[in-house]
Amino acid sequence: MIVIYPPGHAQHRPPSEIFNGNRDAHAEVPSRIERIKDALAQIPGVEFSPLQRFPVQWLKALHNHRYIAYLSRCSTTGSNAYVYPSVFPYAPGQTTKHAVGMRGQYSFDMYTPVNMATYQAAYESATAALTAASLVRQGAKVSYALCRPPGHHAEYAKMGGYCYFGNAAIAAHYLSGFGRVAVLDIDVHHGNGTQALLYGRADVFTVSIHGDPDYLFPYFTGRAHERGVGKGMGYNLNIPLPLGTTDRTYHTALGHALDAIGGYNPDYLVVSVGYDAHVRDPIGGFKLSSSYYRNIAQSIAALHKPSVLIQEGGYNVEVLGEISSLFAGGFML
Numbered sequence: 282m283i284v285i286y287p288p289g290h291a292q293h294r295p296p297s298e299i300f301n302g303n304r305d306a307h308a309e310v311p312s313r314i315e316r317i318k319d320a321l322a323q324i325p326g327v328e329f330s331p332l333q334r335f336p337v338q339w340l341k342a343l344h345n346h347r348y349i350a351y352l353s354r355c356s357t358t359g360s361n362a363y364v365y366p367s368v369f370p371y372a373p374g375q376t377t378k379h380a381v382g383m384r385g386q387y388s389f390d391m392y393t394p395v396n397m398a399t400y401q402a403a404y405e406s407a408t409a410a411l412t413a414a415s416l417v418r419q420g421a422k423v424s425y426a427l428c429r430p431p432g433h434h435a436e437y438a439k440m441g442g443y444c445y446f447g448n449a450a451i452a453a454h455y456l457s458g459f460g461r462v463a464v465l466d467i468d469v470h471h472g473n474g475t476q477a478l479l480y481g482r483a484d485v486f487t488v489s490i491h492g493d494p495d496y497l498f499p500y501f502t503g504r505a506h507e508r509g510v511g512k513g514m515g516y517n518l519n520i521p522l523p524l525g526t527t528d529r530t531y532h533t534a535l536g537h538a539l540d541a542i543g544g545y546n547p548d549y550l551v552v553s554v555g556y557d558a559h560v561r562d563p564i565g566g567f568k569l570s571s572s573y574y575r576n577i578a579q580s581i582a583a584l585h586k587p588s589v590l591i592q593e594g595g596y597n598v599e600v601l602g603e604i605s606s607l608f609a610g611g612f613m614l
């Protein structure tokens with residue numbers, strides 16, 4: 282397994298997220314990725330490979346160029362202070378040039394602030410995903426991009442859910458130049474961004490298993506009736522599960538997801554790996570055990586598809602080392 286680590290992530294460290302008018306400690310902390318990196322470094326058969334350079338064109342393929350320019354401009358402010366939206370567009374298509382307005386125009390929540398380090402970190406995170414994809418394209422069986430910030434909530438022109446660029450969708454788009462691609466998202470939250478960025482496409486099959494949006498972020502998407510649009514109709518599969526879901530229930534859903542992916546018969550697999558369905562995750566609400574993450578990995582690896590693993594969520598820093606080594610180890614069995 283080849284692991285890609287984007288060093289710029291450490292400079293992006295939002296102190297807080299705004300929830301219900303309060304400032305809560307931000308869950309998406311740098312130590313998450315450091316713990317995972319340290320755990321993976323202990324596993325025989327894991328090697329680290331440096332970030333390759335990818336031009337901004339790869340971001341523009343899936344994201345609005347004004348959105349990218351906005352984030353890029355934020356990196357030139359010279360301020361380490363994080364900015365948060367206060368006002369969101371109140372009718373479709375509305376835009377503004379006002380600085381406070383733009384924060385809301387390009388965001389869908391108050392959990393995903395921006396400072397001068399965010400663009401570089403998010404760019405490197407997407408680059409890690411692209412590097413991992415290119416290594417698999419060149420013949421590696423499995424690569425693991427330690428993406429931080431995560432990506433699966435980022436939309437065409439909006440940050441949200443701690444995400445800025447759609448790392449998994451960008452990797453899937455890259456690989457779609459070389460064959461059929463399936464994306465499997467096992468983060469506990471619905472990957473609204475991945476879904477939206479690939480919704481009209483039949484050359485990428487998107488599958489997500491997640492907490493029912495009636496009870497869990499991102500609330501507005503992730504329902505089973507969302508199956509794609511136009512040519513992409515039938516190429517998006519959502520499997521929402523209730524809060525409190527255990528290994529047993531999850532395993533049935535995973536079986537359905539993997540059967541569907543097997544039926545699509547992709548040339549490449551992109552896996553959005555979140556560890557926030559773990560029983561000790563502070564925000565997920567699922568009850569998966571650590572050892573079950575080894576089973577998940579083995580079940581996915583049994584598809585025998587060249588696979589790109591993309592880090593998404595997972596917020597209990599105390600257990601991320603254990604879960605990630607079981608997952609990565611399970612993939613290599």
Ligand code: Q9C
Pocket residue numbers: 298300305392431432433434442443444468470498555557564593594595
């Ligand atoms: N009390 C990912 O897992 N919820 N994003 C905040 C506020 C936001 C999760 C809870 C969850 C975003 C990549």
Ligand code: ZN
Pocket residue numbers: 468469470555557593594595
């Ligand atoms: Zn998540």
